[in-house]
Every structure is written in structure tokens, then in C-alpha cells.
Amino acid sequence: QIAEWRKLRDEETVSKDGVHVELAANIGTPNDVAGVLDNGGEGVGLYRTEFLYMGRDKLPSEDVQYNAYKTVLEKMEGKPVVVRTLDIGGDKELSYLQLPKEMNPFLGFRAVRLCLDRQDIFRTQLRALLRASVHGNLRIMFPMIATLGEFREAKALLLEEKEKLAAEGTPVSEDIQLGIMVEIPSTAVLADQFAKEVDFFSIGTNDLIQYTMAADRMNERVSYLYQPYNPAILRLVKMVIDAAHREGRWVGMCGEMAGDQTAIPLLLGLGLDEFSMSATSILPARSLISKLSRTDMESLAAKALEMQTAEQVVELVQSIEA
Ligand code: PEP
Ligand code: MG
Numbered sequence: 001q002i003a004e005w006r007k008l009r010d011e012e013t014v015s016k017d018g019v020h021v022e023l024a025a026n027i028g029t030p031n032d033v034a035g036v037l038d039n040g041g042e043g044v045g046l047y048r049t050e051f052l053y054m055g056r057d058k059l060p061s062e063d064v065q066y067n068a069y070k071t072v073l074e075k076m077e078g079k080p081v082v083v084r085t086l087d088i089g090g091d092k093e094l095s096y097l098q099l100p101k102e103m104n105p106f107l108g109f110r111a112v113r114l115c116l117d118r119q120d121i122f123r124t125q126l127r128a129l130l131r132a133s134v135h136g137n138l139r140i141m142f143p144m145i146a147t148l149g150e151f152r153e154a155k156a157l158l159l160e161e162k163e164k165l166a167a168e169g170t171p172v173s174e175d176i177q178l179g180i181m182v183e184i185p186s187t188a189v190l191a192d193q194f195a196k197e198v199d200f201f202s203i204g205t206n207d208l209i210q211y212t213m214a215a216d217r218m219n220e221r222v223s224y225l226y227q228p229y230n231p232a233i234l235r236l237v238k239m240v241i242d243a244a245h246r247e248g249r250w251v252g253m254c255g256e257m258a259g260d261q262t263a264i265p266l267l268l269g270l271g272l273d274e275f276s277m278s279a280t281s282i283l284p285a286r287s288l289i290s291k292l293s294r295t296d297m298e299s300l301a302a303k304a305l306e307m308q309t310a311e312q313v314v315e316l317v318q319s320i321e322a
Helices: 002-008 030-038 062-075 111-117 119-135 148-168 185-189 205-213 220-225 231-246 263-270 279-290 294-305 310-319
Strands: 020-027 044-048 080-084 137-142 177-182 200-203 250-253 274-277
Touching: 002 279, 020 030, 020 279, 030 062, 030 279, 044 274, 062 080, 062 119, 062 137, 111 119, 111 148, 119 137, 119 148, 137 148, 137 200, 148 177, 177 185, 185 205, 185 231, 200 231, 205 231, 231 250, 231 263, 231 294, 231 310, 263 279, 263 294, 263 310, 274 279, 294 310
Parallel strands: 020 044, 020 274, 044 080, 080 137, 137 177, 177 200, 200 250, 250 274
Antiparallel strands: none
């Protein structure tokens, strides 16, 4: 089996009936890029920039960030790299920001909410990204977007920093795609409106599942409610993909679900364009997709959407494996 995966490393990801999808990787640091290429990743679908801010006693400077982003873009040699802006809060703390403790950190002051308030932090990151953009194929993505207002505000700050750089004579790429993570149910429900304004969506199922099921992703006692295959989740995913495609946008997924062998047949059938996962899941996923017909998976997904429980959906998917 390992020999088969190796053979697939330099190939595109194509279903049995000839549909191409993209398999990308989630990374946390520039050092992770070697593993992405080694496993045949077609891009980086999620660069979690939090790690640049963690494990140090103060904010990373613009140059420290610029160097990290540039390194990743260069090593990826023109393949797309989706960089997510700072997603701190929730389970990830930064002691040096000295934020007050919250009752419900996952529902609190985190990610883009913090960035729109602490514009000094956000603008520094945006400048570093814009400067790095000339070194590869950069895509920027905002996390935890709950409203169109937040997206517009964040985008406005990005454009302001871009103009400032232009005025200073610093080169910036003209084709940076700008997208959002869909990980809050309000945004999934309103995806048709967001799709008119963003270049792409990336569905963050780790959070989308916890917010949809109202079940803390870190709490063992409610982990039985953490159900990727619940038809409610599948319907949200479908809404997002259909809304995006109607506006000609592409949709990725960067939560754990994207690399899950049981979920992949369903996601292929729902029309997902890009799957971003840990690097070691890429070749098994490529192998699986090469054996599946997208047309058949469309029927499978249509059946799954009409089911009542996650257990029934799992049974349905397992029935095709025979
Ligand atoms: C997600 O929520 O699915 C996601 C990819 O982001 P994180 O796991 O970093 O919250
Ligand atoms: Mg998330």
C-alpha cells in the first residue's frame, strides 16, 4: 500500500470519473513545508499563524513574520498557500497580551474579533503578508467571521495597508485571493451573501461542528455530540458549497473532517473543491478519491442529506466500501 501511495505522490488528485480536486496541507510553521511536498501536497490550505505568536514573550515583529511567510511561499514554489490571520483565543492563549479570563473563551474575544479591536497587531500581520505576497501564490483568509460587517472591516484594513505600502514604493502582488473561514453557523447560513464578496471559503469543521452542536470540542463528556457525519453538519456544508459555486467561488475545507476517510466520499459528492489536511493524510486521501466516482458520490451524498442520524450516515458510507 505504501508503494502505491508513493507512486501517487507526483500525480494530480482525480476521481475515477475524471474530476479533479485539490489536496492541500495544514501547517503551523515553515518547517512543516518539507513534509507537505514529501507527501505530494498540491498547496497549503491552512497555515495556522498562531505558532508565530506563541512560545515567545512578546508579539512577533513585522520582519519576523515577513520572513516566515516568505519562506513558506518560496518553498511552495508557486503552489497556493492559504495563510490564516491570527486566530488566538479559545483554546490558544497569549500570556503577554494579558487578556482577562472569560467564562466561555470559545464564544469570546478571539481571532478576528481581537484583531479588529487590536488593530496594531492586525495591521502588522497584514503588512507582513502583503510584503511577502510577491514571493509566491498567497491567499489570505480571516478566521471566525460571524458577520459580513466583520469581513468588510477586516478587508478595509487590508486595503489600507496595501495602499500605504504602494505609497512607500513596496511591491505587493496584485492577485492575492481573499477568503474567510466558515466555522460559525451564521456564516454558513448566510453563505450566499458572503459568496458575493469573498474569493473563496474554507470550511473549518473543527469549530463549525462544536458551534452547531453546542458541544465544546475539548470536553470529553460531550464528545458524543461532536458528530461530523450528523446530517445537520452535512446540510450546512452543502449550503456553503452550493452558495459559493453559484457565484463562481471555490470552497475548501481545513477542519479534521477533510482528511477523514469516511467523510471524503461524502465531501466529494457534495462538490468540495479543495481538501486541506495533515500532510500524512494526503496520499491515503488521493488513493481513496482515485477509486471513487464523483457521480456515484453525488447520489451517496444526496441520500446522506436525507438521513436522520450520524450513525445512519456512517452505515451508508460503509456500504460502498464492500
Ligand atoms: C477549524 O475550526 O476547523 C479549523 C481548521 O481551525 P482550528 O482547528 O485552528 O480552530
Ligand atoms: Mg477554527
